[in-house]
Amino acid sequence: MKSLGSMIRREMWYILFLVPGVLLFAFTVITPFLQGVRYSFTNWDGISRKLTYIGWDNYVNAFQDPVVLTVLGNTFKYAIILTIVVNVISVLLALLLDSYLPLRNLFRTIFFLPGIISVVLAGFIWSYNYSQGVPKLLSYFGLDVTSPLGNPDQALIGLIIVAVWQGVGTPMIIYLAGLQNIPAELMESARIDGAGPVRIFRSVTLPLLAPSVTINMLLVLTGALKVFDLVFVTTNGGPAFATEVIATFIYKNAFSSYKAGYGMALSMIFFVILVIVTIVQVSFFRKREVEV
Amino acid sequence: MKMTRWLVFAAVSIAAVVFLFPLYVALLMALKSTKQTFESFYALPSSLNLTNFVQAWQTSNYPSAFLNSVIVTVISVVLIVIVSGLSGYAIARGNKPLYTFFYILFLTGMMVPFQVMMLPLYQLGKSFDLLNNYWGIALIYGGFGIQTGVLFYTGFVRSISREIEEAARIDGCSTPGIFVRIIMPLLKPVTATVLVLNVLYIWNDFLLPLLFLQNKGYRTIPLQQYFFFGQYSSDLNLAFAYAIMGLIPIVAFFLFMQRFIVKGIAAGAVKG
Numbered sequence: 001m002k003s004l005g006s007m008i009r010r011e012m013w014y015i016l017f018l019v020p021g022v023l024l025f026a027f028t029v030i031t032p033f034l035q036g037v038r039y040s041f042t043n044w045d046g047i048s049r050k051l052t053y054i055g056w057d058n059y060v061n062a063f064q065d066p067v068v069l070t071v072l073g074n075t076f077k078y079a080i081i082l083t084i085v086v087n088v089i090s091v092l093l094a095l096l097l098d099s100y101l102p103l104r105n106l107f108r109t110i111f112f113l114p115g116i117i118s119v120v121l122a123g124f125i126w127s128y129n130y131s132q133g134v135p136k137l138l139s140y141f142g143l144d145v146t147s148p149l150g151n152p153d154q155a156l157i158g159l160i161i162v163a164v165w166q167g168v169g170t171p172m173i174i175y176l177a178g179l180q181n182i183p184a185e186l187m188e189s190a191r192i193d194g195a196g197p198v199r200i201f202r203s204v205t206l207p208l209l210a211p212s213v214t215i216n217m218l219l220v221l222t223g224a225l226k227v228f229d230l231v232f233v234t235t236n237g238g239p240a241f242a243t244e245v246i247a248t249f250i251y252k253n254a255f256s257s258y259k260a261g262y263g264m265a266l267s268m269i270f271f272v273i274l275v276i277v278t279i280v281q282v283s284f285f286r287k288r289e290v291e292v
Numbered sequence: 293m294k295m296t297r298w299l300v301f302a303a304v305s306i307a308a309v310v311f312l313f314p315l316y317v318a319l320l321m322a323l324k325s326t327k328q329t330f331e332s333f334y335a336l337p338s339s340l341n342l343t344n345f346v347q348a349w350q351t352s353n354y355p356s357a358f359l360n361s362v363i364v365t366v367i368s369v370v371l372i373v374i375v376s377g378l379s380g381y382a383i384a385r386g387n388k389p390l391y392t393f394f395y396i397l398f399l400t401g402m403m404v405p406f407q408v409m410m411l412p413l414y415q416l417g418k419s420f421d422l423l424n425n426y427w428g429i430a431l432i433y434g435g436f437g438i439q440t441g442v443l444f445y446t447g448f449v450r451s452i453s454r455e456i457e458e459a460a461r462i463d464g465c466s467t468p469g470i471f472v473r474i475i476m477p478l479l480k481p482v483t484a485t486v487l488v489l490n491v492l493y494i495w496n497d498f499l500l501p502l503l504f505l506q507n508k509g510y511r512t513i514p515l516q517q518y519f520f521f522g523q524y525s526s527d528l529n530l531a532f533a534y535a536i537m538g539l540i541p542i543v544a545f546f547l548f549m550q551r552f553i554v555k556g557i558a559a560g561a562v563k564g
Contacts, residue, residue, distance in 0.1 A: 029404065116545075133314070
């Protein structure tokens with residue numbers, strides 16, 4: 001009887017322990033999320049007290065809006081290119097730093113360093129490097145360049161370069177940790193069997209590194225789809241919508257164009273896209289993982 | 293073989309130089325006057341000149357921004373560690389579907405993009421008087437941070453053997469006593485991970501302060517820099533001195549905590 005009493009008491013404590021977390025989560029995530037769903041069915045301007053429900057109109061408009069297509073195109077182009085480039089570079093750096101290289105800890109610090117700088121600062125530093133630093137450097141070699149951020153055809157690439165600079169540190173560390181989990185005997189026996197470095201990488205290292213690939217692809221891609229700060233502080237979507245992405249577009253609808261209801265509908269579509277991308281990606285890469 | 297080693301070293305060195313180049317230009321700008329920059333862009337300044345830093349310090353209200361960043365970050369991180377530690381322990385030890393349900397709920401929350409909650413949170417902040425003070429923004433960082441925090445703590449507590457707890461229970465120790473005396477000391481490594489990852493994120497965050505801390509007296513470093521750069525876009529040398537000043541605290545934190553940051557990221561990847 002005593003044990004039942006103490007069991008119940010223990011359970012009560014566990015529930016009590018969980019309460020602050022659940023309350024905090026309900027207040028900062030669930031409530032705003034449900035409010036957002038509600039607003040997405042209204043024509044609310046973001047300020048007035050009056051809400052008129054207009055059914056699915058915002059969603060129908062979003063699917064017919066040509067700007068939304070451009071914005072989605074920009075976002076995916078940015079995210080996909082960034083994901084590929086960041087992962088290729090960070091795998092390369094991890095492979096090189098995993099060998100017995102002199103000063104490898106210093107190099108690791110250097111490649112990680114840009115990632116800890118706030119995006120506001122990184123954007124500022126790069127805007128200036130693009131407009132002055134790089135053109136001045138290249139002019140020594142007789143090349144004449146202007147800032148890519150002012151050119152609609154190059155602005156997105158310009159932003160991707162900044163994001164790569166800031167983004168390789170974390171995946172590199174995850175790949176390094178993954179490489180350290182691969183038993184050295186496997187590579188050794190492949191080498192004895194006569195495999196070259198490229199063949200060893202393709203047939204031994206890469207398949208065993210697959211869990212790290214899954215997580216890095218997912219982290220970089222979902223992070224890149226949500227990009228806001230970098231665009232907001234450097235180009236603010238310009239020139240001519242060339243760098244307008246979902247997050248900045250939603251922000252403008254919600255806070256400056258007085259189309260909050262529409263903005264919320266867009267953000268719900270954005271949420272669904274993120275969920276689909278996550279599920280598709282995880283199931284695609286999980287299939288390619290092998291056990292040691 | 294030796295040859296390839298040197299080639300690799302050379303390649304990595306070149307990459308490192310490319311990575312450092314933008315920061316070098318920024319430092320160069322901060323140390324030179326407008327005239328010196330105009331005369332020769334890449335030349336090092338003839339003498340160490342800190343005029344830009346002195347002027348940036350005087351015009352920018354840097355100490356206030358620094359203090360705001362510290363206060364917001366510390367309150368948020370303490371909240372995240374306490375709340376997610378408690379929840380994580382409860383989820384790991386209370387073996388009931390109820391706990392699993394909340395665990396999955398926390399994880400699903402991570403997929404919701406900030407834009408979905410942005411405007412309702414702003415409304416909520418307005419109606420609960422949470423704009424332009426430290427507590428409101430810390431509460432929101434807390435709510436966001438516990439999602440990954442719970443993930444880390446639950447995983448860690450599950451790996452701790454129950455035997456010590458059971459022994460303590462037989463000796464008459466209550467559940468809160470067990471948590472404080474036995475579990476909390478064991479949680480140090482996972483707490484370090486949760487701490488460093490959240491500090492890096494909160495310290496550098498821009499959008500939430502932009503919405504919640506518009507009042508000048510409450511601006512954090514990234515937000516104040518954003519306005520400072522807009523205001524002093526003509527005096528770039530001054531703006532860069534301010535940029536370097538903003539860099540110093542987080543770079544110092546990174547260099548001191550690097551070991552924990554590296555470990556934390558690797559641990560996070562395994563958990564994910």
